[in-house]
Amino acid sequence: MKISSSLKRVILTEFILPLTLLIIGIYHGLMQVFYRAGVIHQASVMHLSYYQGLTLHGVINAIVLTTFFAVAFGHVTVTFYLKKEPPKLSYIVSLWLMVIGTLMDAYAMLTGKAQALYTFYAPLKDSPVFYVGTAILIIGSWTAFFGWLKIWFQWRREHPRTRMPLAILGTFVNFIIWVVCTLPAAYSTIVLLTPWSAGWVATVNVPLTRMLFWMFGHALVYFWLLPAYVMYYTILPKVAGSKLFSSNAGRLSFLLFLILSVPVGVHHQFSEPVFTPGTKFFMAILTYGVAVPSFMTAFNIAATLEYAGRKQGSKGWLGWMLHLPYLKSKNFLFGYLICGLILFIFGGLSGIVNASYSLNAVIHNTAWVPGHFHMTVAGPVFLSIIGMSIYLYAKLSGKDIKYKYFATVVPYIWMIGLVFFSHGMMAGGLMGEPRRTNLGMSYTNPESPLFNNHWVPTTTSTLIGGIIMTTAALLYFISFFATVFSKPVREQVLELPVSEDLHHEKPLPILMNMKPWLVVMFILILFAYIPALREVFKYSSSVKAKYDVESPVLIQDSVNVKNAGQVK
Amino acid sequence: MNKYEIRVMLVTGCVMIIFLFALLYNAFSRKIDVPSCVPYSKIFEHPQLKKIDDTTYELYVVAQMWAFAPDEIDIPTGSTVDLFLTSKDVVHGFNIDSKAVNLMAVPGGVNTATIKFTEPGTYNIVCHEYCGAGHQNMLGKFVVKDE
Numbered sequence: 001m002k003i004s005s006s007l008k009r010v011i012l013t014e015f016i017l018p019l020t021l022l023i024i025g026i027y028h029g030l031m032q033v034f035y036r037a038g039v040i041h042q043a044s045v046m047h048l049s050y051y052q053g054l055t056l057h058g059v060i061n062a063i064v065l066t067t068f069f070a071v072a073f074g075h076v077t078v079t080f081y082l083k084k085e086p087p088k089l090s091y092i093v094s095l096w097l098m099v100i101g102t103l104m105d106a107y108a109m110l111t112g113k114a115q116a117l118y119t120f121y122a123p124l125k126d127s128p129v130f131y132v133g134t135a136i137l138i139i140g141s142w143t144a145f146f147g148w149l150k151i152w153f154q155w156r157r158e159h160p161r162t163r164m165p166l167a168i169l170g171t172f173v174n175f176i177i178w179v180v181c182t183l184p185a186a187y188s189t190i191v192l193l194t195p196w197s198a199g200w201v202a203t204v205n206v207p208l209t210r211m212l213f214w215m216f217g218h219a220l221v222y223f224w225l226l227p228a229y230v231m232y233y234t235i236l237p238k239v240a241g242s243k244l245f246s247s248n249a250g251r252l253s254f255l256l257f258l259i260l261s262v263p264v265g266v267h268h269q270f271s272e273p274v275f276t277p278g279t280k281f282f283m284a285i286l287t288y289g290v291a292v293p294s295f296m297t298a299f300n301i302a303a304t305l306e307y308a309g310r311k312q313g314s315k316g317w318l319g320w321m322l323h324l325p326y327l328k329s330k331n332f333l334f335g336y337l338i339c340g341l342i343l344f345i346f347g348g349l350s351g352i353v354n355a356s357y358s359l360n361a362v363i364h365n366t367a368w369v370p371g372h373f374h375m376t377v378a379g380p381v382f383l384s385i386i387g388m389s390i391y392l393y394a395k396l397s398g399k400d401i402k403y404k405y406f407a408t409v410v411p412y413i414w415m416i417g418l419v420f421f422s423h424g425m426m427a428g429g430l431m432g433e434p435r436r437t438n439l440g441m442s443y444t445n446p447e448s449p450l451f452n453n454h455w456v457p458t459t460t461s462t463l464i465g466g467i468i469m470t471t472a473a474l475l476y477f478i479s480f481f482a483t484v485f486s487k488p489v490r491e492q493v494l495e496l497p498v499s500e501d502l503h504h505e506k507p508l509p510i511l512m513n514m515k516p517w518l519v520v521m522f523i524l525i526l527f528a529y530i531p532a533l534r535e536v537f538k539y540s541s542s543v544k545a546k547y548d549v550e551s552p553v554l555i556q557d558s559v560n561v562k563n564a565g566q567v568k
Numbered sequence: 569m570n571k572y573e574i575r576v577m578l579v580t581g582c583v584m585i586i587f588l589f590a591l592l593y594n595a596f597s598r599k600i601d602v603p604s605c606v607p608y609s610k611i612f613e614h615p616q617l618k619k620i621d622d623t624t625y626e627l628y629v630v631a632q633m634w635a636f637a638p639d640e641i642d643i644p645t646g647s648t649v650d651l652f653l654t655s656k657d658v659v660h661g662f663n664i665d666s667k668a669v670n671l672m673a674v675p676g677g678v679n680t681a682t683i684k685f686t687e688p689g690t691y692n693i694v695c696h697e698y699c700g701a702g703h704q705n706m707l708g709k710f711v712v713k714d715e
Contacts, residue, residue: 436697
C-alpha cells in the first residue's frame with residue numbers, strides 16, 4: 001500500500017538513526033571482548049573507559065535500538081493491517097521525543113556523566129540528564145501507541161465482525177506490557193533518582209529503586225522479544241513457503257505473555273536481601289509460567305516449518321529441516337528469522353536455569369548471564385530487527401538492497417560467532433567469571449596477583465565469537481548504508497509478507513476478548529508486588545549515599561552539607 | 569487447537585512442575601535455599617569475625633569501594649560460618665569460588681547465608697556487581713586450614 005510521505009519519513013528515520021548509533025554499540029561490544037580476554041590491560045581506550053563502553057553498549061543496543069524498532073515496526077504493522085495511518089501528531093511527537101531523549105542519553109554517556117551501566121543502579125550516580133533523557137525516550141514510545149489505539153477503535157467500529165489481526169494483537173500486547181512496566185521505571189527515575197542526583201535530597205532507598213528497576217527490567221525483555229514473535233507468527237510462515245500451523249495457539253501465547261511478563265521481576269533478585277523466600281519462590285513459579293508460551297511458539301513454528309519441508313518433498317522425522325529456503329538471497333529474511341530461532345532454543349533453556357530459584361546462586365551475576373541473554377536479545381531479537389529493518393527500508397524507500405549476498409549471509413555468520421561467544425561466557429560463568437568486569441586489568445592479566453588462568457580459555461572463546469559477530473555486523477552495515485545512499489528505483493510501498501493459516505480454526509471467544517486477560521494481568525501484578533513492596537519497607541532503610549564511579553568518597557552537595565550542619 | 573498442541577502444552581506444564589518440586593525438595597530437605605531477610609540495622613556496618621564455639625563462627629562482612637572488610641578470613645577446616653553482609657556505599661557482589669554462595673551486598677539491606685567449609689584451601693570472594701572504576705580489583709578470600 002501507499003502511505004503519506006510524512007509517515008514514511010518518520011519510519012525511515014526510526015530505522016536509520018538507531019542503526020547508525022548501533023555502530024558505536026557494536027564497536028564497544030567488540031572492545032569488551034578484547035578487554036575481557038586480556039588483550040588490553042588498560043582502563044580505557046581512546047578516552048572511553050571499559051565501563052563507559054559497557055554503558056553505551058547496553059543503552060544503545062538494548063534500549064535505543066529496540067525501542068525505536070518496536071515503534072517503527074508498530075507503525076508498519078498497524079498501518080498495514082488496519083489500512084489506516086495513525087494520527088500525524090502522534091507519530092511526529094513520538095519521533096521527536098525519542099530523538100531528544102536519545103540525544104540526552106548519548107550526551108550524558110559520551111561525556112562520562114552517565115557510566116553506571118544501563119541498569120543505572122543507585123547509589124552510583126548518573127547525571128539527571130541521563131535519567132530524564134531515558135524517561136523522555138520512553139514517553140515518546142507511549143505517544144506512538146496512543147495514536148495506534150485511536151485508529152484501532154475506529155477500525156473496530158467499521159469492522160464489527162472481523163477478528164483482530166494476529167499482528168495487531170501481538171503489537172498491542174507488547175505495548176500494553178510496555179506502558180505498564182515503564183510506569184515503575186518512570187517513577188524511579190523521575191521521582192526518586194532525579195531529585196537525588198540533582199542534589200535536592202540526600203538519601204535514597206536502594207532496594208526500592210532496584211525492585212522498581214526489575215519490575216521494568218524483565219518486562220523489557222519481552223518488549224524486545226514480542227516484535228520478533230509477531231514476525232514468527234505472521235511473516236516467517238510466508239517466507240518459509242508454508243502456512244501458520246495454528247493462529248489460535250499464537251493468540252494464546254501472546255495473551256499469556258500479557259499476563260505473565262510483568263510480575264516476574266524479582267527473579268533477577270534471588271541473591272538479594274529484603275525479599276522473603278516466599279516472594280522469590282512465587283515469582284519463580286510465574287517465571288516458569290512465562291516459559292510456556294515460548295514452548296508453545298517453538299512447537300507451533302516447528303510444525304509450520306515441517307509443513308514447508310514436507311511440501312518440498314522431505315522424508316522422515318527430521319528431513320524437513322534440510323528442505324528449508326536457507327541462503328536464498330531472494331528470500332533473505334528467512335535466514336534472519338531461522339537463525340534467531342535456533343539461537344533462541346538455547347537462550348530459552350539457559351533462561352530456565354536463571355529462573356530456577358536456588359539454582360540461580362550458581363550463575364547469578366557471572367558471565368553465564370550475558371552468555372544467556374545474548375542468545376535471546378542478540379539472537380532472535382537483534383537478527384529480526386536488523387533483517388526487518390533492511391527489508392522494510394528497501395520497500396519503503398523504493399531502493400534495491402545493495403550487496404544483497406552480504407545481507408543474506410549475515411545472520412549465519414552472526415549465529416556462528418554467537419555460539420563461540422555464548423559458549424565462552426557460559427562456561428566461564430560456571431567457573432565464577434564475573435560479568436560487567438574489566439577482566440583485562442586483573443583476572444586475565446598474567447602480571448596481576450589476581451590472575452586466574454581458568455578464565456583464559458573461556459574469554460578467548462568469547463573473543464573469537466566477538467570478532468566473528470563484528471565481521472557479520474560490518475557486512476550488514478556495508479549492505480544497509482550502501483542501500484541508504486543509493487537512488488530509488490521503483491515505487492515506494494509499505495508491504496509485509498502475509499501468512500495464511502494452515503487449518504481453518506474456529507475463533508475461541510476467550511482469545512478474542514482482551515479484557516479478562518487485562519484483569520488477570522493486574523491481579524497477578526498486585527499479588528506479586530504488594531508483598532514485595534511491603535518487604536522492601538520492612539527490611540531495608542534509606543541511606544545517605546551518592547557516589548561517583550571514580551571515587552569511593554561520598555559526593556558532597558548542598559543537601560549533605562546542610563544535613564551535616566543540623567546534626568551538630 | 570489440535571491434539572499434538574494440547575499434548576505439548578501438558579508436557580511442558582509437567583516438566584515445569586517437576587522442576588518446581590526439585591527446587592522445593594532442595595529447599596526443605598537439603599537446605600539449599602535463597603537468602604532470607606534480616607531487618608537492617610547499623611550494627612551490621614562493623615566488620616568482625618566472632619567465634620561462637622569450636623566450629624561455629626559469626627562473620628560480619630562490609631563491602632565498600634573497592635574491598636571487602638575483612639578481606640581475608642582465616643578459619644579452621646570443618647567450620648560453619650553464619651555470614652551477614654552489607655555495603656557501606658554502593659551495590660557490590662559476593663561470590664565465593666566453588667561454593668554456591670552468591671550474594672548481593674546492598675546498602676540499606678542485610679544479606680545472610682550459612683557456609684560450611686569441609687575442605688581446606690583458599691576460596692576467593694569475587695565482587696561481581698559493577699561498583700565503580702576499581703571494581704575489577706575487588707577480591708577477598710577465605711583461607712581454610714587444618715588445625
